[in-house]
Amino acid sequence: MLNYLDADIAVIGAGPSGARAAALLSANGYKVSIFERDSQPGIPLHCTGIVSKECFDFYKFPSSLILHEIQSFNLRSPKGKGAVVGRDKVQAYVLDRLKLDLHLVNLALEAGARLITSTEVKDLEWSEDHIVLNLNKNGSFEKFRARASVLATGYGASLARRLGFNRKMEVISGCQALVETSGDQQVEIFTGKNYGKGGFGWIVPHTKGHALCGVLTHKHSYKIMENHIKQLQKESRIGKVRSIYRTRPIPLGINGISVLDRVIGVGDVVNQVKPTTGGGIYYGLLGADAAADILSNALEANDLSAIALAPYEKRWKGIMASEIANGYNLRKLTEQLPDSMLEKMHKLLRIPGVKKILTSGSMPFDWHSGPLTKFVNLLSRQITQ
Ligand SMILES: Cc1cc2nc3c(=O)[nH]c(=O)nc-3n(C[C@H](O)[C@H](O)[C@H](O)COP(=O)(O)OP(=O)(O)OC[C@H]3O[C@@H](n4cnc5c(N)ncnc54)[C@H](O)[C@@H]3O)c2cc1C
Structure with a gap:
């Protein structure tokens, strides 16, 4: 490494995609620093934490992350009729999303990465042989030099927009609340115009006596979530609201860039998300695997130009682009x-x-x-x- 640099790689964002990329790059012998805007990875919460069994097994997640197994779900018609759709084996898990994020960050730390919290990366500047991150650390401004950066800010961060990511994207918006429940709660999906065009609602069992009640829709997601909760309370299906999670946009479809000179984007910031359900944990992790591999090769060859990083785009799109495109068309249908x-x-x-x-x-x-x-x-x- 050039001796005036602070690290080989600066990972921006300590969500699942950034943490996974950091773990792999550290394990490959590179000096990695992860910058996280919030004071702790995983907080504030926004996500339901559902991942497929395929994802869970592939990434060898510990069973301590599991809140519930999902074998089936109850699909509600617009008039509220139910149809249980399922198989005789586990399809997916509801994970404790905070624990998942901490688990992935811990793997990165164990591999040698450094985590710097409460620090927002405001901007990037390019030099001939490195990149400069302009940091805002609790109001004090600092610079950090690295050979390259992994952009893992999630969708819609102002830094990503300034760099040319997330432009002109169609999005849906998701929000949910933790509510009290009594007895066993099955996963239920609610459909119909009450959830807005292409929208749906859910109840997903969470910790004992609690469930997540949320919606994913194009417009007015918060209001629609409130109505969803009120209706379920009216039917005495759920009790009090314990906390309301942050509303977050989710990008739909394939669009935009995923590399710049010395920068590689992973996760929601480059739309590695299923447009049907809005699930992005697994695709973001797969994207991070591809990014770490291509970036390691580029670091080795000391060519970090956008052209040298372009095989990343081909690699991740080869894995999931047709699924994302088909999912987008299905959503439109x-x-x-x-x-x-x-x-x-x-x-x-x-x-x-x-x-x-x-x-x-x-x-x-x-x-x-x-x-x-x-x-x-x-x-x-x-x-x-
Ligand atoms: C209501 C809702 C429910 C969902 N449920 C599921 C689900 O059940 N299953 C599933 O697979 N997916 C779900 N998702 C989607 C899932 O949450 C995302 O796909 C996933 O979190 C994307 O991971 P990421 O690492 O790309 O980004 P994020 O998890 O968003 O992490 C990005 C991190 O970057 C940090 N950051 C941003 N800008 C900066 C900056 N400038 N400097 C430093 N740090 C920065 C942020 O603080 C954040 O910690 C849901 C989404 C919503 C909205």
Whole structure:
């Protein structure tokens, strides 16, 4: 490393994607510093913490992160009719999202990375052989020099926008609250125009006696979440609201850049998110794996130009771009369906033979948009024939 530099790599953001990239780059022998704007990774909370079994197993997460196993969920029609969709084995887990973030950061620290909290990266400047981060550390301004940077700020951070990421993106917005419940709570998904165009609501079991109640929708997500909660309280399904999580935008579809000279973007900041559900933990981790690999090669070759980093874009898009594009198209298709059509589709879903298609192994949790689109088209044809 050039002796006037502070690190080889500056990772900006200590969410799952940044922490994973930091762990791998440190394990590859590079000196890594992670900058986190907030005082602790994982806080404030915003996420439900659902990951597929595939993701959980692949990243060898410890079982201490699991709050609940998900085998099935209850899909509610616009009129509130239920259809339990599931399999006879675990599909996914509800994880304690704070513990997940801390686990991933700890892996990075154990591999040798340094974590610097309460420090916002305000801007980047490029020099011939390094990059300069302008930091705001509790009101005092400092500079930090590194050979390259991993941008892992999540979606919509002002730094990312200034650098040209997240421009002209379509987004949906998610928000949720921790509520009191009594007894066992199943995962339930709520559909229909009450949740806005293309929107849906949920209840997901959380810690004992608590559930997360939230919505994902294009506009007025906070108001729609309030209505969702009020309705469930009216039905005596849930009790008091314990805390309301931060509302967050989620990018939809494939668009925009993912590398600059000496900069590589991972996670939500480069749209590594499923447009159907808004789930981004697994895709962000897969993106971080690809980024760490390509960046390590570029550091080794001492060529950190955007051209040298471009194979990263090809690599991550090869893994998930078609799923993201199909998921986006599926979202657009379902956004057009009136409640009457959704109600009819839901009725068909209650026929065991039809439901079996949905619950067969051909629709993996993270790679579902192709078969699900065929399924929605099949139901539409059945109804309109
Ligand atoms: C309501 C809701 C529910 C969700 N539920 C799920 C779910 O169940 N399963 C799932 O897979 N996904 C879910 N998601 C999506 C998931 O939360 C994101 O995809 C995931 O957190 C993205 O990880 P990330 O590391 O890219 O970014 P983030 O987790 O957003 O982390 C980015 C970090 O960067 C920091 N940062 C930002 N700017 C700067 C800066 N300039 N300097 C320093 N630090 C900075 C932030 O403080 C933050 O800690 C949900 C999202 C929402 C809104």
